[in-house]
Amino acid sequence: MGKLDDKVAIITGSTKGIGKAIASAFVREGARVVITSSRRSNVDAALYDFPGENVFGHVCDVSDYAKVEKLVESTVERFGKLDIFINNAGISGTFYNITDSDPQEWGRVVDINLKGTYCGCRAAMNYFLTSGRPGRIINMAGSGTDKKSNTPFISAYGSSKAAIARFTFAIAEEYKNAPVSIMLLHPGLVRTDMVGSENPTPEMKRQQATFQTILDIFAQPPSVAASLAVKMASEEGGCKNGDYLSALNGKRRKWLLFSYPLRKLLNRIDRTSY
Numbered sequence: 001m002g003k004l005d006d007k008v009a010i011i012t013g014s015t016k017g018i019g020k021a022i023a024s025a026f027v028r029e030g031a032r033v034v035i036t037s038s039r040r041s042n043v044d045a046a047l048y049d050f051p052g053e054n055v056f057g058h059v060c061d062v063s064d065y066a067k068v069e070k071l072v073e074s075t076v077e078r079f080g081k082l083d084i085f086i087n088n089a090g091i092s093g094t095f096y097n098i099t100d101s102d103p104q105e106w107g108r109v110v111d112i113n114l115k116g117t118y119c120g121c122r123a124a125m126n127y128f129l130t131s132g133r134p135g136r137i138i139n140m141a142g143s144g145t146d147k148k149s150n151t152p153f154i155s156a157y158g159s160s161k162a163a164i165a166r167f168t169f170a171i172a173e174e175y176k177n178a179p180v181s182i183m184l185l186h187p188g189l190v191r192t193d194m195v196g197s198e199n200p201t202p203e204m205k206r207q208q209a210t211f212q213t214i215l216d217i218f219a220q221p222p223s224v225a226a227s228l229a230v231k232m233a234s235e236e237g238g239c240k241n242g243d244y245l246s247a248l249n250g251k252r253r254k255w256l257l258f259s260y261p262l263r264k265l266l267n268r269i270d271r272t273s274y
Helices: 017-028 040-047 065-079 103-131 155-174 202-218 223-233 252-264
Strands: 006-010 032-037 055-059 084-087 135-140 178-184 244-246
Touching: 017 032, 017 055, 017 065, 017 084, 017 223, 032 040, 032 065, 040 055, 055 065, 065 103, 084 103, 084 223, 103 135, 103 155, 103 178, 135 155, 155 178, 155 223, 178 223, 202 252, 223 244
Parallel strands: 006 032, 006 084, 032 055, 084 135, 135 178, 178 244
Antiparallel strands: none
């Protein structure tokens, strides 16, 4: 018996990285999952890693509400219902200071991260309220969410994640009497395409050494976040509306920091990219 048997979940931005790890964990726990990307090639490639009838791929630009609404409709048509919606899709943008940044790119980060989360929450909530089914919505925090987490050179990303936190807690309060749990998950720092660049900007090159050290200290595999997502999505996980779980909480952060010298000495820094 899996923790998510007979559950149907949509996980946006789930053809690679953290989203794909969450999708894999959900499938192992018995869920049927819809994975998404804005690119058909990404969806098709990811489906090779999910054989069987329990995973369905859907192309979706999460910043377009009509397309997210269609995503929910297609999921219900395919699997008969929806139980869990995870707003994981996100981008970080180019590593620039604000005066060198591109206004359109800056806005695109906010559109995907913040507006995309809004679209997912609205579409999922409309389904849950209209169908009368209980549901769970999990939004993704990140650097910028916590008060001391400044995000120089990726201000659009940090600002969007701070806003997502406030948005999540706001709608959790709005629907506190509804049979829907709205929660926030911080996946921690994971080596994905989002934290790398094939064409680093001059600013990124200047900050490269510092950034690599931060990654060496705090980066974790996406399985850590995936296990928390399972906990939040399962009925036996004990999580409730308005909860916030972090893969980089105080105790975990301290352990990673204090163990870093020994891990470095023993050459046990995991630099796997996901």
